[in-house]
Amino acid sequence: QVQLVQSGAEVKKPGASVKVSCKASGYTFTSYYMHWVRQAPGQGLEWMGIINPGGGSTIYAQKFQGRVTMTRDTSTSTVYMELSSLRSEDTAVYYCARRTGVAPDYWGQGTLVTVSS
């Protein structure tokens, strides 16, 4: 069965960077793009970008351009999302979600990133 298992919660200081991992299993890793979506406390879902695990190409939401980097390691079927220059407004649960067609279908369990001094 398809599973996306994300890394654990993180606490970071403003200005730091965070790197969240998402390990995929149960399907051919390189055949499905992966979205990253975040959700601030009590708020809605926000699309951050997408990575093609096959070739490594990425597309980022304009809001995060210059601050986000998505990468992948095909040897471990893992995608990564790194967000830099963190500020308090980046406190959120970050999700990876596999793309089917264009939509996210299977989601990871989420990773809480807290930005606090």
Add this chain to the structure above:
Amino acid sequence: QSALTQPASVSGSPGQSITISCTGTSSDVGSYNLVSWYQQHPGKAPKFMIYEGTKRPSGVSNRFSGSKSGNTASLTISGLQAEDEADYYCCSYAGSSTLVFGGGTKLTVL
């Protein structure tokens, strides 16, 4: 890219039907039949409920249905049940591999 517009809350009694709207623009909802819907219970990851506007993934109850007219997509839940109480989000393809989500709607089953 602005978020799609959803009502903040809707409610209904068990057995009734409710509809949640999702209004976008001619650059997203209006241009593509690629709206998806998600159900999210507190503290949980979103669950995939509808894709390509009207299609249900395997395992999703046929009480959930989707439609679209112009720049507005809709999710209808018939035969409301207590376990349907959750937040619901729409999501539309917006071109160039990008997505935009709605602000979310809290469904209360009275």
